[in-house]
Amino acid sequence: MSPLVRIATRTYPPDVGAAPFRLRALARALAARGCDVEVVTTSATAPEDADPGVRTRRLPVLRDGDGVVRGYLPYLSFDVPLTARLLTGRRPDVVVHEPPPTTGVVTRLTSRLRRVPYVSYLPDVWAQGAVAAGAPRPVLAAVGHAEQLALRGADRVLAVTRGMADEVVRGGVDPTRVRVVGNGVDVDVFRPADPAPVAPHGPRVVYSGTMSEWQGAEVFVRAFALIAPDHPGATLTMVGGGVDVARLRELARAVPGVELPGTVPPGRAAALLAGADVALASLVPGSGYDLMSPTKIYAATACGTPVLFAGVGSGARTVRDHDLGWAVDHDPRAVADALARVATPTPERRARLRRWALEHGSLAAAAERAADAVTELL
Secondary structure (H helix, E strand, O other), rough: OOOEEEOOOOOOOOOOOHHHHHHHHHHHHHHHHOOOEEEEEEEOOOOOOOOOOOOEEOOOOOOOOOOOOHHOOOOHHHHHHHHHHOOOOOOOOOOOOOOOOOHHHHHHHHHHHHHHEEEEEEEOOHHHHHHHOOOHHHHHHHEEEEEHHHHHHEEEEEEOOHHHHHHHOOOOOOOHEEEEEOOOOOOOOOOOOOOOOOOOOOOOEEEEEEOOOOOOOOOHHHHHHHHHHHHHOOOOEEEEOOOOHHHHHHHHHHOOOEEEEEEOOOHHHHHHHOOOOOEEEEEEOOOOOOOOOOOOHHHHOOOOOOEEEEOOOHHHHHHHHHOOEEEEOOOOHHHHHHHHHHOOHHHHHHEEEEEEEHHHHHHHHHHHHHOOOOOOOO
């Protein structure tokens, strides 16, 4: 009988976002190695495309107004029934869980009861994110305790960056159990346009991805307002969801050339990025997310588009060290000055950015490294 890997996650395709794409890539990599893969997740919001060797077990869950499983009650609506779901059915050989930390606590409890190893897949540190969101002190303490409980009990912790791996080790996780697997995007979906587009009337600027407190995407709307009078043909398109979308739409009402259409399919996001002169990414300094290297960087460069990064940390260093665009302070004037200098990338520059993304930002390659870590436990 093939080994069974069970993945517990509140989000999985057809949901759109970095987490569902990352987990589907892992599921596919494990299935390609001969594992039976079972994904325990939430009810689908659209028709589901099945992958060979991957089975999904879905149940209804509470979602917010944007259709996302986000917030304390939605998390609990998934995690409470998850306990029974992980304790029943065929005994798995290993369990993999994604955040939130409550999912990790449930995974630790049920895995110990069934005497199976489990893996914590860590795309970010939730305790630090709670600080950035301004959560009350009791909530911060609870999130931090739950996260450490899940990570310290894991047989493997998969970190997407070296800085994140170092952080969890400082938090008490055994370093021999931590693996750095990287991150990325589907480079077959995110690819350059053919032929390369030309911007005759002003820079085309695209932000694609989540808009939450710790990203501080407001800086781009305010910066665009500063350059719009001198660049009447310029456009700023911001696609994606997040808690800041409503506020950004209100702010953008007074700024010509700004559009926020909401979440769009990956192919549409890729087309927008491939047609842009510059793509945007940001992290608010001091938010605790400085360890992250946003997937927005990989998505943009895979499309051959340079990145304007506002903020500090791993993302800014990546952009600077590999000459992927511009890294500036998280400040409207600094961003506006950079946007005013944007020109349509040459074909040679687009090709170089694409080559970098293929080498450093392939989600399939990251999934293979994650699958290596999971199969170590089989």
